[in-house]
Amino acid sequence: MSKYTINEIAKLCGTSPATVSRVLNNPDIVAAPLREKIENTMQEVGYKPNPFASRLSSKSRWGLALFVFDILNPFFAMIVRRISHLAMEQGIPLTVCDTENNEEKERIYLDYLLDNKIGGIIFAEGISMATIERARKYTDTVLIDRHSEEGVVSEVSSDNYSGARQAVEYLLQLNHRRIGFISGPEKWPSAEERLRGYKDALELNDIKFNPALVSQGDLRFESGISALEYFLTLPEWPTAIFSANDQMALGAMNKAQLLNISVPDDISMIGFDNIPYYTLYNTKLTTVEQNIPALCQSAFNIMMRKLEGDNTETKEKRIIIPTQLKIGETCRKLIG
Amino acid sequence: MSKYTINEIAKLCGTSPATVSRVLNNPDIVAAPLREKIENTMQEVGYKPNPFASRLSSKSRWGLALFVFDILNPFFAMIVRRISHLAMEQGIPLTVCDTENNEEKERIYLDYLLDNKIGGIIFAEGISMATIERARKYTDTVLIDRHSEEGVVSEVSSDNYSGARQAVEYLLQLNHRRIGFISGPEKWPSAEERLRGYKDALELNDIKFNPALVSQGDLRFESGISALEYFLTLPEWPTAIFSANDQMALGAMNKAQLLNISVPDDISMIGFDNIPYYTLYNTKLTTVEQNIPALCQSAFNIMMRKLEGDNTETKEKRIIIPTQLKIGETCRKLIG
DNA sequence: TTTGGTATTGAAATCGTTTTCAACACAGGG
DNA sequence: CCCTGTGTTGAAAACGATTTCAATACCAAA
Numbered sequence: 001m002s003k004y005t006i007n008e009i010a011k012l013c014g015t016s017p018a019t020v021s022r023v024l025n026n027p028d029i030v031a032a033p034l035r036e037k038i039e040n041t042m043q044e045v046g047y048k049p050n051p052f053a054s055r056l057s058s059k060s061r062w063g064l065a066l067f068v069f070d071i072l073n074p075f076f077a078m079i080v081r082r083i084s085h086l087a088m089e090q091g092i093p094l095t096v097c098d099t100e101n102n103e104e105k106e107r108i109y110l111d112y113l114l115d116n117k118i119g120g121i122i123f124a125e126g127i128s129m130a131t132i133e134r135a136r137k138y139t140d141t142v143l144i145d146r147h148s149e150e151g152v153v154s155e156v157s158s159d160n161y162s163g164a165r166q167a168v169e170y171l172l173q174l175n176h177r178r179i180g181f182i183s184g185p186e187k188w189p190s191a192e193e194r195l196r197g198y199k200d201a202l203e204l205n206d207i208k209f210n211p212a213l214v215s216q217g218d219l220r221f222e223s224g225i226s227a228l229e230y231f232l233t234l235p236e237w238p239t240a241i242f243s244a245n246d247q248m249a250l251g252a253m254n255k256a257q258l259l260n261i262s263v264p265d266d267i268s269m270i271g272f273d274n275i276p277y278y279t280l281y282n283t284k285l286t287t288v289e290q291n292i293p294a295l296c297q298s299a300f301n302i303m304m305r306k307l308e309g310d311n312t313e314t315k316e317k318r319i320i321i322p323t324q325l326k327i328g329e330t331c332r333k334l335i336g
Numbered sequence: 337m338s339k340y341t342i343n344e345i346a347k348l349c350g351t352s353p354a355t356v357s358r359v360l361n362n363p364d365i366v367a368a369p370l371r372e373k374i375e376n377t378m379q380e381v382g383y384k385p386n387p388f389a390s391r392l393s394s395k396s397r398w399g400l401a402l403f404v405f406d407i408l409n410p411f412f413a414m415i416v417r418r419i420s421h422l423a424m425e426q427g428i429p430l431t432v433c434d435t436e437n438n439e440e441k442e443r444i445y446l447d448y449l450l451d452n453k454i455g456g457i458i459f460a461e462g463i464s465m466a467t468i469e470r471a472r473k474y475t476d477t478v479l480i481d482r483h484s485e486e487g488v489v490s491e492v493s494s495d496n497y498s499g500a501r502q503a504v505e506y507l508l509q510l511n512h513r514r515i516g517f518i519s520g521p522e523k524w525p526s527a528e529e530r531l532r533g534y535k536d537a538l539e540l541n542d543i544k545f546n547p548a549l550v551s552q553g554d555l556r557f558e559s560g561i562s563a564l565e566y567f568l569t570l571p572e573w574p575t576a577i578f579s580a581n582d583q584m585a586l587g588a589m590n591k592a593q594l595l596n597i598s599v600p601d602d603i604s605m606i607g608f609d610n611i612p613y614y615t616l617y618n619t620k621l622t623t624v625e626q627n628i629p630a631l632c633q634s635a636f637n638i639m640m641r642k643l644e645g646d647n648t649e650t651k652e653k654r655i656i657i658p659t660q661l662k663i664g665e666t667c668r669k670l671i672g
Numbered sequence: 673t674t675t676g677g678t679a680t681t682g683a684a685a686t687c688g689t690t691t692t693c694a695a696c697a698c699a700g701g702g
Numbered sequence: 703c704c705c706t707g708t709g710t711t712g713a714a715a716a717c718g719a720t721t722t723c724a725a726t727a728c729c730a731a732a
Contacts, residue, residue, distance in 0.1 A: 005688055016712045021690060031710060048451050052391040053688035056717050063429075072413050080416075081407055081434045088433075088448055093399075096432045097424075098417045112424055115384050257593060341718055352682045357720055367680060389718035392687050 004047045012045075013038050024049060061119040061139060063093045064303065067106070069126030071098040073219060074275045075245065075292075079124055079144065082296035090304070092119075099127065106131040114138050120303050125157075125190050140306040142299045145290075147189035154306070154316040156299040160190050163288040163323030164197025164242070167270045170286075170325060171240045172205050175334035176268060180238035181214045182227040182248045194244050194272065213238055217248045224251020232259075239334060240268035246275050246287055253285070253330070264332035274326055284328035294321045340383045348381070349374050360385060397455040397475060399429045400639065403442070405462030407434040409555060410611045411581065411628075415460055415480065418632035426640070428455075435463065442467040450474050456639050461493075461526050476642040478635045481626075483525035490642070490652040492635040496526050499624040499659030500533025500578070503606045506622075506661060507576045508541050511670035512604060516574035517550045518563040518584045530580050530608065549574055553584045560587020568595075575670060576604035582611050582623055589621070589666070600668035610662055620664035630657045 006024075010017040015034065022030045023038045030038075041047075055062050066083050068076040080096055087094035095118070097109040110131055113121065120140035123132055127146065135141050136153060143155035171179050181198045184191025199209045215230045217223030224243060228251070231238055243249035249271035253263050263269050263283065274289035298319050342360075346353040351370065358366050359374045366374075377383075391398050402419050404412040416432055423430035431454070433445040446467055449457065456476035459468055463482065471477050472489060479491035507515050517534045520527030535545045551566045553559030560579060564587070567574055579585035585607035589599050599605050599619065610625035634655050 018712060050688050051452055052388045055388040056392050057690035071417055072410055074408050077408050077413055080432070081436070084432055084434060088445060091448060093429065093431055093452065095429055096416070096420055098420060100417070109424060112427060116387055116429065354682060386718050393720040
């Protein structure tokens with residue numbers, strides 16, 4: 001590919017390599033005519049600076065990494081897809097780290113990245129705070145859907161609380177009163193927020209929160225199945241179920257179908273995420289949509305600003321992306 | 337992290353940087369006592385060579401990339417998981433390129449990688465031959481489950497033909513005679529091989545191949561659904577369906593359930609892949625297992641050998657990994 | 673003892689940038 | 703007219719490795 005060096009470009013333009021370097025990194029400080037001449041020449045011969053040489057002299061860190069805890073989960077796969085697309089657009093190499101929900105793997109990946117002077121790391125929900133804290137000491141970090149203590153780390157997340165609350169309020173409007181909740185993993189901030197939204201929606205409508213109506217899952221399809229099985233052991237079945245993500249909702253629906261329990265006739269169902277992947281059942285799932293593109297774009301922007309050394313702004317950012325209730329065909333109105 | 341340079345190590349050991357470099361890259365040529373001393377010192381102070389400096393002087397290419405056409409497909413997500421794990425173990429940065437089944441994206445990713453002097457690229461099935469051919473000119477390549485013309489590119493693949501044939505023969509043993517096939521995308525070598533396995537199994541058992549019993553899919557769940565719908569329009573339904581991957585099989589099963597058609601009582605079903613992800617239905621899918629870990633390990637090994645410049649062996653390798661029929665609960669024996 | 677070969681090591685050039693630092697021109701203020 | 707400040711550029715020194723080439727030591731063969 002590009003066989004030219006900065007010296008040759010300089011010679012071609014009758015200037016010095018220093019100046020060429022300047023138009024590369026700080027175009028404003030070189031006089032317009034010369035700058036344009038250099039830019040044109042670079043264009044013509046298809047010059048691309050040698051990335052290794054650049055990074056050698058500018059001792060800056062470089063490259064991005066993205067941690068996800070389970071790449072088989074379509075929600076996270078989607079995040080991988082978006083972020084890697086954005087990174088490539090900017091010409092920044094991205095290392096995808098699928099930790100398989102394993103702290104040891106987190107550690108190994110992180111060690112490796114820090115050794116390689118990684119420029120920044122984006123963590124999706126599900127990565128341990130220990131890993132994140134360690135990373136923060138050596139490099140820039142941004143969290144997606146993973147809250148830390150207020151303001152300590154930059155983070156972008158969906159409005160999990162409002163999304164959950166809205167979902168439950170929708171069920172309440174449909175006259176449901178006994179609403180089951182399939183929660184996410186304990187201690188995950190996003191899961192806790194969704195639980196809180198569920199609780200608050202109930203209590204603000206004078207329905208007492210009943211822990212027996214909560215089944216804890218791990219976000220995988222299978223735990224939706226177990227959750228439904230659990231709910232069916234209750235003396236009174238819930239008339240509706242709100243699941244902390246689509247996959248568990250689909251697991252529950254699937255199990256219901258096998259048992260000849262109709263969704264929505266017997267039980268209404270709402271999910272969370274709106275993974276396009278799962279528009280597969282012919283009854284379309286009602287769900288709270290997370291705006292994954294916005295989530296990723298936003299996280300990426302913050303990271304870019306950090307990489308550019310925007311240290312003037314010492315305060316860490318926290319951005320909340322609104323969710324949207326997507327009404328499908330899995331909820332039915334109970335007769336008053 | 338590592339703040340030491342090769343010069344400091346040299347000084348610490350009373351030798352020259354050249355020698356330190358030698359123990360790094362070619363340990364055999366330095367005398368044992370000195371070598372050990374240097375090795376120990378590096379160990380002690382936690383020295384890690386600066387990757388950028390290395391790559392600058394040794395003008396070698398570096399790093400790996402993995403192309404998949406759809407990271408939301410669990411089969412490919414699994415490949416991403418395995419390969420990125422292997423790469424990290426070797427301390428080699430990996431760039432994951434999810435092309436979203438889009439040739440333009442393939443092109444952009446490839447340009448980017450070549451500019452960055454990528455060391456090698458692993459292509460999974462689904463990437464266009466044009467992209468692969470172009471990559472081959474500039475860097476090392478290995479294909480997973482993607483055949484090229486015989487012997488031109490190194491490739492590792494499952495034994496698609498035998499796997500398919502075995503699946504169909506199993507159905508024949510169960511006295512099925514009208515067997516539908518949900519194929520993969522046209523022109524995909526792996527898909528063609530599975531189709532060929534299907535055909536041959538039939539014809540070797542004196543059953544005429546009937547094109548009406550083949551429905552072409554795109555590997556996604558949805559196309560399994562459409563395939564089943566298609567089969568049901570036939571005057572005589574197939575008694576069994578062999579699907580070119582699990583996802584489509586599951587789509588078909590799902591649709592069947594909704595229509596109150598029982599698998600396996602009304603229709604038997606066999607998939608291909610054995611994605612662990614999909615052990616979710618309580619009727620376990622009978623399927624042809626691809627040995628993904630072996631597939632990935634093998635591809636990775638070949639790549640490593642290429643990276644180490646094993647040019648002595650000019651011949652490209654082609655490795656076939658056996659598949660295994662996993663008998664689940666979705667096939668039933670017809671009465672003779 | 674001399675010669676030739678081999679094993680081991682160091683000095684110095686090199687890779688392609690970035691980054692000081694100094695030089696220069698030119699402007700306006702006194 | 704001199705001085706100073708500003709804008710623009712080039713020379714040269716890093717950056718931290720690898721690699722070439724020559725030097726040295728040592729051993730076996732003649």
